[in-house]
Amino acid sequence: MTATVTVPRGEAGTTTALMRQYLDVKARHPDAIVFFRLGDFYEMFYEDAVFAARALSLTLTTRDKGKEDPVPMCGIPHHAARGYLQKLTDLGHRIAICEQLEDPKVVKGIVKRDVVRIVTPGVILDEESLDPRVPSHVAAVAGDARSGFGLAFLDVTTGDFRATLAPSTDSLCDEIARAEPRELLVPKEDSELGATLRRAYPRLPQTPITTAGEAEPLAVLGEIRRGGVDGSDDGASAMAAAAHALVAAARVLRYVRATQLSAALPVTRLTIFRRDDFLIIDEQARAHLELCETMLDRRRTGSLLDVLDATASAMGGRLLRRWLLFPLRDKALIRRRHDAVESLVARHSARTAARKVLGGLGDVERLAGRARLGVATPRDLVALGRSLGALPELQSLLAQAIDALPATARDERLLDLGGDLATDVAERIGTTLRDEAPAATKDGGYVRPGVNTELDELVSIASGGRDRIAAIEARERERTGIGSLKVKYNNVFGYYIEITRAHLASVPADYLRKQTVANAERFVTPELGDYEAKILSADERRVTLELSLFTALRDEIGAAAERLLALAARVAAVDALAALAEVAHRGGYARPEVDDGLVIDLADSRHPVVERLAAAGQFVPNDVRLDAEGEQILIVTGPNMAGKSTLIRQVALSVILAQMGSFVPARAARIGLCDRVFTRVGAGDNLARGESTFLVEMRETAHILAHATGRSLVVLDEIGRGTSTYDGVSIAWAVAEHLHDKIGARTLFATHYHELCALSLLHTRVRNVSVAARQWQGDVVFLRKLTPGGASRSFGIEVGKLAGLPADVVARARAILETLESNSAGPAGPHHVAPGKHEAPQLGLFERAAPAESGVLREVADALRAADLDEMSPRAAWDLLAELRKKLTPPG
Ligand code: ADP
Numbered sequence: 001m002t003a004t005v006t007v008p009r010g011e012a013g014t015t016t017a018l019m020r021q022y023l024d025v026k027a028r029h030p031d032a033i034v035f036f037r038l039g040d041f042y043e044m045f046y047e048d049a050v051f052a053a054r055a056l057s058l059t060l061t062t063r064d065k066g067k068e069d070p071v072p073m074c075g076i077p078h079h080a081a082r083g084y085l086q087k088l089t090d091l092g093h094r095i096a097i098c099e100q101l102e103d104p105k106v107v108k109g110i111v112k113r114d115v116v117r118i119v120t121p122g123v124i125l126d127e128e129s130l131d132p133r134v135p136s137h138v139a140a141v142a143g144d145a146r147s148g149f150g151l152a153f154l155d156v157t158t159g160d161f162r163a164t165l166a167p168s169t170d171s172l173c174d175e176i177a178r179a180e181p182r183e184l185l186v187p188k189e190d191s192e193l194g195a196t197l198r199r200a201y202p203r204l205p206q207t208p209i210t211t212a213g214e215a216e217p218l219a220v221l222g223e224i225r226r227g228g229v230d231g232s233d234d235g236a237s238a239m240a241a242a243a244h245a246l247v248a249a250a251r252v253l254r255y256v257r258a259t260q261l262s263a264a265l266p267v268t269r270l271t272i273f274r275r276d277d278f279l280i281i282d283e284q285a286r287a288h289l290e291l292c293e294t295m296l297d298r299r300r301t302g303s304l305l306d307v308l309d310a311t312a313s314a315m316g317g318r319l320l321r322r323w324l325l326f327p328l329r330d331k332a333l334i335r336r337r338h339d340a341v342e343s344l345v346a347r348h349s350a351r352t353a354a355r356k357v358l359g360g361l362g363d364v365e366r367l368a369g370r371a372r373l374g375v376a377t378p379r380d381l382v383a384l385g386r387s388l389g390a391l392p393e394l395q396s397l398l399a400q401a402i403d404a405l406p407a408t409a410r411d412e413r414l415l416d417l418g419g420d421l422a423t424d425v426a427e428r429i430g431t432t433l434r435d436e437a438p439a440a441t442k443d444g445g446y447v448r449p450g451v452n453t454e455l456d457e458l459v460s461i462a463s464g465g466r467d468r469i470a471a472i473e474a475r476e477r478e479r480t481g482i483g484s485l486k487v488k489y490n491n492v493f494g495y496y497i498e499i500t501r502a503h504l505a506s507v508p509a510d511y512l513r514k515q516t517v518a519n520a521e522r523f524v525t526p527e528l529g530d531y532e533a534k535i536l537s538a539d540e541r542r543v544t545l546e547l548s549l550f551t552a553l554r555d556e557i558g559a560a561a562e563r564l565l566a567l568a569a570r571v572a573a574v575d576a577l578a579a580l581a582e583v584a585h586r587g588g589y590a591r592p593e594v595d596d597g598l599v600i601d602l603a604d605s606r607h608p609v610v611e612r613l614a615a616a617g618q619f620v621p622n623d624v625r626l627d628a629e630g631e632q633i634l635i636v637t638g639p640n641m642a643g644k645s646t647l648i649r650q651v652a653l654s655v656i657l658a659q660m661g662s663f664v665p666a667r668a669a670r671i672g673l674c675d676r677v678f679t680r681v682g683a684g685d686n687l688a689r690g691e692s693t694f695l696v697e698m699r700e701t702a703h704i705l706a707h708a709t710g711r712s713l714v715v716l717d718e719i720g721r722g723t724s725t726y727d728g729v730s731i732a733w734a735v736a737e738h739l740h741d742k743i744g745a746r747t748l749f750a751t752h753y754h755e756l757c758a759l760s761l762l763h764t765r766v767r768n769v770s771v772a773a774r775q776w777q778g779d780v781v782f783l784r785k786l787t788p789g790g791a792s793r794s795f796g797i798e799v800g801k802l803a804g805l806p807a808d809v810v811a812r813a814r815a816i817l818e819t820l821e822s823n824s825a826g827p828a829g830p831h832h833v834a835p836g837k838h839e840a841p842q843l844g845l846f847e848r849a850a851p852a853e854s855g856v857l858r859e860v861a862d863a864l865r866a867a868d869l870d871e872m873s874p875r876a877a878w879d880l881l882a883e884l885r886k887k888l889t890p891p892g
Contacts, residue, residue, distance in 0.1 A: 017110050019045075019063075019071065025098050025115060032096040032118055033088060035081065039104070042097075043075040055091060056084050086129035089121045092205035118259040121205040122183025123156050125375055130157065132363060133309070133317035139181035140209070140251035141193065143244035145169055150244025152270075153179045154252045158318075158365040159266035159372075159565055161224070161252075163245035164273050169193075170282075170703065171275065173200045177283035178325040185255055187211040209255060217243075217250035221270065224253075229273045242272050266372035266561045279327040279659045280676040284700055288681040289652055290609070291324055304653060307608050308662065310582040312359035314366070315568055316575025323576060327659035331594050331673060337577065337661025338591055340414040343404035344581035345663075350400035351578055351585075357394045358575045361387040365572070368564035371557040378437035378446040378550055381557065384564075385429025391421045391571070398574060414577060417570050425560055432553050441550060444543040452549055458542040465535035469495060472527065480506050487528070494532040497523045580662045587611075589663035592654070597672035598628035600651065600713070600746060604667035607650035608657070611665060620784035621667070624651055626746040628672075628710055631767045633740055633747040635756050635790070638771035640799045643784045644750035645681065645717050647771060651748055652677050652715045674746075675711040678704040680719055701735060710744040717750045729753045740765055757790030758857045762888075860884050 018038075022045055026034050033052060035042035044052045045063070053060035053074045062070035076084050081097075088095055096118050102111040119125075122138030130136055139153035149172040152163035162179075166172040176184065176197070181204065186194045188208040198206060249270055256265060287295055294302040305324055311317045328334045344351045362383035370376040371384070398415050405415070437446035449456055473487040482503040489495050493514055499507055500520045511523035557564075583589065587608070604621035611619040624647070625631055636644050654664040658671040680700045701719055708714055719732050732753055739747050740763045749756070760766040768790040772783040780798035797817060801810045867880055 021110060021113060025096070025113065029096040029115060029118070032094040034096045034098055034115075035076075036098045037078065037100050037113065038075070040078055041075040042078055042081055043073055045071055045073050047072075049074045052084075052088070056087055082126050082129060085119050085124070085126065089119060089124055089129075089205075092121055094118055094120045094207075114261075116262050118261070120183055120207065120259060122181060123256055123259045124182075125157060125370065125373060130366075132314035132366075133311075133321065135160065135180065135318055135322070137179055137181040138183045138185065138252060138256060139176065139179055140185035140248045140255065141172065141176075141187070141197070142211075142247035142251060144190070144193070148244060150242070150246070150248035151175050151179065152245060152248035152252045153181055154249075154256060154267065156256055156260075156265065156373075157369045158315075158568075159268065159369055159561070160365075161249070161267050161269065162271045162273060163242070163249040164275055165242060165245050166275065169196060170707075173197070174280065174282040175275065176201065176204075177286060178281065180325075183207055185209045185251055207255075209251060211251070214247070214250070217246040220250035220254055221246065224267060225269045226272055227269065229271060229277050245272055260373060263374040264372060264558070266369040266558075266565060268562045268565070276675065277329060279329055279656065279674060281325065281327070281656065282676075282678070282703075284703070285652070285677050285679045286325070288679040289649060289656070289677075291656070292321065302609060302613075304609060304656075307587075307612055308579070308583055308657075310355075310579040310586075311575045312355045312578070313361045313572070313575050314363040315361075315572035316358065316579060318365075319569075319572040320576040320579055323660045324656070327656050328661070329659070329673060329675065331596060334594050334659055334661055334673075336414055337580075338594075338663070339405055340401075340577045341580045341584060341661065341663060342406075342591055343401045343415070344578055345585050346404045347401045348585070350397045351581055354394055354397040354401075354574070355578050355582065357390050357397065358571070358578065360390060361571065364388070364568040365565060368557070368561045368568060371554050371564075372561035374554065374558065376554055376557075377439045378433055378441060379439040381429050381550075381554065382433050382435060382437045382446075384557070385426045385433070386435075388422050388426035388564075388567075389430065391417060391426075391567070392423070394571070394574070395421065414573055417567065417574070420563060420567060422560070422564055422567055425557060425564065428553065428556070432549070441547050442543070444539075444546040447546045447549050452545065455542060455545050455549065458538045458545065461538035462535055462542055465531055465538065468531055469528075469535075472531075480508060482506055488522075493522075493524060494536075495524070495528040497525065497528070499523065577661070584663035587665055590666050590668050592658040592664050592666075592669035592671045594658055594671050594673055597670075598710070598746065599670060599672045600624070600626040600655065601668075601670040602651065602654055602664070602666045603669070605650055605654060605669070606665040607646045608653060608665045610646050610650075622647060622784075622786040624786065626651070626713075626748070628744050628746050628765075630765060632744060632765035633736060633749060633759075633763075633767070635736070635759060635766060635768050636748060636750040636771065636786075637752070637754055637757060637768065637790050639773050639780060639782075640752065641802075642771035642773050642782055644771050647786065648715045648717060648748035648750050649679075649681070652679060652713060655713055673711070674713045675709055676707065677713045677715070678708055678745075679715045679717075680704060681715065681717040698731075701731075705735065705738055705743070708739070708743050708745040712743075712745040714739060714745045714747040716747065718752065719749075725753075729755050732756055733759065736766070737763065754790055761857055761861055856887055860887055 022034070022036050025036065026045075026048075033044060033048045035044065037043075043049075049060060049072045052058060053072075056076070058074040058076065060072055060074050063073045085095055096115045098113050098115045100111045100113050104111050120138070122136065124130065124136065135155045136157050137153040137155050139151060141149055141151055143149040145168065148168070149166045150163060151166055151172060152161070154161045164175060166175050184197065184201070184204050184206050186197060186206055186208055188210050189212070194206060194208065197204075253265075253267065281289075281291070286292070290303045292303050292305045293300055300306050305321060308324065309317055309320055311320050328337075344354075364384060364387050367376060367380050367384040367387070370380055376384075395417050398417065402415050432448060432451055434446050434448055447455060449459070469487055473485065476487075476497065477483060477485045480503075482499060484500055484503065486498045487495060488498050496514060497511065498520050499522075504521060507521075507523065511525060513521060514524050515522040584591075602622075602624045605624055606619050606621050620643075624634070626634060636648060638644050650665070654666065654669060655671055655674050655677060657664045658669065659673065664671075680697065697719065701716075704714055704716075716735070719728075719735060732749075732751060733756060736747070736749060736756065736759055739745055740759075757768045760768050767788070769786050769788055770790055772785045772787050774781050774783060775798065780802065797810060797813045800813065805813075863880070863884060867877075869877070872880070
């Protein structure tokens with residue numbers, strides 16, 4: 001693209017003054033790229049131009065060519081600014097938009113220019129560059145590792161504003177991960193924190209902010225109400241000790257205010273939450289369980305959200321995402337959502353009709369936000385008005401669902417849009433703007449007739465003038481007898497009469513010749529000149545008047561933003577609940593019973609995503625029961641590909657689903673509420689950060705052992721795999737023991753180390769289960785059924801065969817396996833020693849636990865099984881016990 005400077009007419013010959021104006025603006029915004037409006041272009045100069053030309057593939061030119069020190073420059077047409085803004089913010093840059101504040105046609109000399117707003121990665125209002133179903137947060141951090149951190153995040157497009165405390169750097173990182181900010185404000189002074197967070201989130205743009213001399217946060221937050229997550233406005237309890245959260249909130253607000261130089265923010269309420277108001281899902285779990293995107297390619301398709309998000313509106317989509325990332329802890333709040341989902345499932349046709357209405361709604365939250373920020377277009381307001389107009393119908397459909405609520409939940413507010421449907425706003429918009437209003441204001445044409453008498457007059461002059469022109473054309477044809485005579489218009493000399501060469505002889509004397517073109521001559525008349533002036537000025541005045549009527553309407557609606565946002569939040573909740581009901585209905589999910597117990601009991605449980613990808617009816621459901629006081633740890637064995645990972649993840653997903661208010665993919669479910677879900681699954685993608693898989697795995701395991709509680713759910717997949725077999729089994733064993741003895745968390749432990757099955761002999765709350773597979777004619781057949789007891793074989797070679805290993809390799813592997821098995825100590829021995837290592841001494845794991853080989857465990861188990869308790873005297877039983885224990889106790 002070439003950048004030509006189109007200096008507005010009146011400003012020609014004032015280049016030095018113009019550059020002075022530019023430099024003055026730039027001096028006030030040194031850390032932003034300045035988009036300097038010149039006529040129809042945004043121009044960039046000096047180093048901004050050099051950078052932008054490269055980043056945006058623009059042609060770099062110079063201003064004042066030929067002079068010494070020409071100024072580098074490049075530009076973009078103002079109507080194409082959106083795309084460029086997005087590219088620059090994606091790269092982490094800030095852009096100051098400097099507009100012409102006066103009309104160059106009216107002003108002599110230089111027009112006033114100033115920066116009207118600053119676009120940053122986190123503060124971007126352009127709908128087209130925003131994903132409608134993802135929040136657009138800018139976040140700030142306060143505090144330090146010693147006294148804890150505060151984190152606050154604000155979605156400028158909707159005014160959603162939240163803050164919390166995180167006691168450690170770890171937990172701060174977790175909270176940042178689920179806030180999903182697009183920009184993070186970090187105190188300039190704290191370079192260590194900045195570096196830590198940059199390491200944790202290399203792709204998140206970080207903006208250093210100066211915190212020295214910060215004003216009192218309470219003063220900055222001013223009018224903004226503060227409250228807890230339960231919706232209470234009495235935030236007193238939430239406020240206690242939340243100082244860092246408030247400081248962080250004040251930082252976000254100050255930063256964002258500084259970007260919206262000429263508008264009020266749509267922020268009226270700050271929600272202060274405690275981390276333990278919600279089920280904590282740290283970054284690992286969020287990634288491993290593929291809640292919002294898949295691990296492999298970071299795409300939404302294949303994630304839990306993808307299955308779950310049947311919302312019909314963008315606001316519902318954003319809310320559902322938040323519910324998923326912030327599942328609840330409080331059983332009363334969870335049951336409220338379950339009640340609502342249940343009644344929506346029951347009222348099938350009302351739900352279907354309601355979802356249809358929801359699907360027709362615009363993004364009321366963002367539209368109201370745009371009105372408040374003064375950037376809504378006529379088309380935006382019409383969409384807002386139309387959406388509000390549909391709410392009474394939605395309300396009456398919901399009444400049917402409210403009817404289906406259990407009697408105890410009748411006063412339920414979740415399915416109620418409240419008393420204020422903003423019908424007055426809908427009506428104001430509907431009576432002021434035309435239905436098919438344009439997105440741009442520059443040509444007018446969006447205010448309805450009858451709204452303003454002056455406007456109606458101007459319209460009639462302008463269009464009457466046009467009628468008049470048509471009349472002149474007819475009259476002149478008559479007068480001259482030239483049937484092909486035409487009155488036309490161009491930008492150079494306005495209305496003119498065009499007469500083809502053949503008829504030139506008949507041209508009357510009062511025509512003034514203006515121009516000769518290929519086949520015709522063009523003439524003007526004083527009469528045409530007069531009308532033109534009248535029409536044009538009427539038209540110009542009409543556009544200006546429409547704009548001022550529109551701006552007044554927009555301000556009025558902006559002032560109602562708080563009402564509209566509250567209403568939109570209710571609509572979003574209804575949409576999210578209807579989506580959960582729809583998914584429950586389609587997938588045959590069950591309402592989970594939630595309580596404060598420590599049991600997780602799933603009957604015919606399925607994996608919501610794998611089930612959906614499998615052919616209909618092909619997914620094999622399983623019963624799973626965990627109980628912190630009984631079957632606390634399940635050791636899940638089975639061959640590769642049997643379905644271990646799927647099973648253990650589906651339990652974690654069911655807990656998350658239940659606690660976010662969803663039904664779960666099972667025939668029946670009981671969920672003793674969890675405080676955290678931990679996962680250690682797969683190798684992860686941290687390889688890119690240059691760490692070894694094993695190191696990452698151990699760090700994640702350490703994190704779990706440090707933070708899990710008796711209320712947590714821990715899901716471990718193949719831990720210890722990244723090292724030698726002995727190290728691996730030993731670590732896995734010790735981790736399981738620690739979870740059993742010290743923590744008591746409900747744990748699912750998928751492993752291919754069959755040795756771990758022996759844990760159940762030594763520890764009361766460990767159970768073995770396996771995902772069944774059978775050998776059939778030399779092939780492995782996966783049954784996918786969970787059965788009690790450990791797997792006897794790993795079928796690794798059969799899986800290798802399935803995967804297409806050459807026949808001779810498979811045969812050789814079988815032979816090696818046989819040798820290994822005949823050398824090793826029975827069924828509990830290792831099946832996973834690499835060929836070539838088979839001369840190494842066999843597993844040393846039980847040397848600590850028992851004097852002899854691990855076969856001793858088998859001996860003990862056999863003896864116990866063989867003992868006939870009915871026939872035994874208490875004394876004999878005691879003797880047997882003592883003897884068995886002696887076997888298990890190392891000498892000395
Ligand atoms: P493992 O962890 O034991 O190696 P996975 O859990 O990765 O096995 O499962 C392997 C494949 O088996 C999955 O990709 C899935 O398609 C399929 N699968 C797992 N569980 C089931 C099930 N219960 N019913 C049907 N297919 C399943």
